[in-house]
Amino acid sequence: MTVKVSRERVILVSDSARQMDERYYHLLHQLQAIDFVLIELNLFLDTHPNDVEALQQFNHHVQERWRIAHELERQYGPLMNYGHSFSGFPWQWVDAPWPWQV
Amino acid sequence: MWIYEKKLQYPVRVGKCDLKMAKFLMEQYGGADGELAAALRYLNQRYSIPDKVIGLLTDIGTEEFAHLEMIATMVYKLVKDATPEEMEAAGLGAHFANHDRALFYSNAAGVPWTAAYIQAKGDPIADLYEDIAAEEKARATYQWLIDMTDDVDLQDGLKFLREREIIHALRFREAVELIKEEQERKKVF
Numbered sequence: 280m281t282v283k284v285s286r287e288r289v290i291l292v293s294d295s296a297r298q299m300d301e302r303y304y305h306l307l308h309q310l311q312a313i314d315f316v317l318i319e320l321n322l323f324l325d326t327h328p329n330d331v332e333a334l335q336q337f338n339h340h341v342q343e344r345w346r347i348a349h350e351l352e353r354q355y356g357p358l359m360n361y362g363h364s365f366s367g368f369p370w371q372w373v374d375a376p377w378p379w380q381v
Numbered sequence: 382m383w384i385y386e387k388k389l390q391y392p393v394r395v396g397k398c399d400l401k402m403a404k405f406l407m408e409q410y411g412g413a414d415g416e417l418a419a420a421l422r423y424l425n426q427r428y429s430i431p432d433k434v435i436g437l438l439t440d441i442g443t444e445e446f447a448h449l450e451m452i453a454t455m456v457y458k459l460v461k462d463a464t465p466e467e468m469e470a471a472g473l474g475a476h477f478a479n480h481d482r483a484l485f486y487s488n489a490a491g492v493p494w495t496a497a498y499i500q501a502k503g504d505p506i507a508d509l510y511e512d513i514a515a516e517e518k519a520r521a522t523y524q525w526l527i528d529m530t531d532d533v534d535l536q537d538g539l540k541f542l543r544e545r546e547i548i549h550a551l552r553f554r555e556a557v558e559l560i561k562e563e564q565e566r567k568k569v570f
Contacts, residue, residue, distance in 0.1 A: 322444075325437040358387050378454065
């Protein structure tokens with residue numbers, strides 16, 4: 280636990296909220312970008328289920344998404360709970376930073 | 382069943398400590414056309430809507446929770462280093478007295494969220510028109526919020542959310558057509 284003084288107020292900074300490096304932000308942005316493509320295709324397919332081209336694009340991006348998510352998780356810990364991601368030791372799910380902390 | 386993913390849907394950055402915006406952003410957190418109302422509205426309508434559009438309601442309803450988390454992140458980042466004096470000066474004195482810097486499901490005027498904000502009529506067309514209206518109202522609110530700040534970082538996140546409202550409204554309009562087609566088919570046979 281470190282203490283920093285900001286605007287005359289003492290703020291406790293938990294050291295579990297580790298600083299994330301440039302690589303983390305790079306991979307995170309890549310994942311957010313491909314997930315944007317996937318959510319768009321997903322919603323489009325919900326109302327256009329017979330669009331073969333959209334479906335092909337969707338399945339292609341699913342595969343690419345796996346690759347990026349795996350790379351991010353390998354270096355920075357699990358993205359998902361309840362058994363959808365592997366964890367290193369000790370249990371990494373509870374580690375900061377949480378999404379609003381980065 | 383829902384699974385949480387430890388990331389925001391889109392990056393949220395704030396360029397400066399614009400506390401007044403934290404108060405205004407609450408409209409999209411716990412307001413009538415905010416993200417909480419949207420998520421609960423769509424997910425609740427799924428049980429009485431034709432099968433054809435349950436997937437769409439599930440997906441958009443789930444995305445709304447991701448948007449709720451983005452709004453929460455904006456408010457959190459804006460208020461986390463504020464002093465009580467600064468909170469009061471920004472019109473957040475009453476909020477601070479009750480909640481400190483905690484978030485709460487209320488609108489920009491401090492009125493707590495209520496289930497009366499959402500409708501469930503059990504009529505697919507009525508429900509989907511309600512959803513389209515909700516998306517258009519949320520889009521308008523995002524535009525007002527964008528106009529109220531000169532923080533380009535905050536505007537970036539708000540513009541993303543505004544665009545999502547447009548897409549959702551479009552998909553709901555298509556869902557109305559799918560329902561109408563189905564109703565027509567039933568009349569023919």
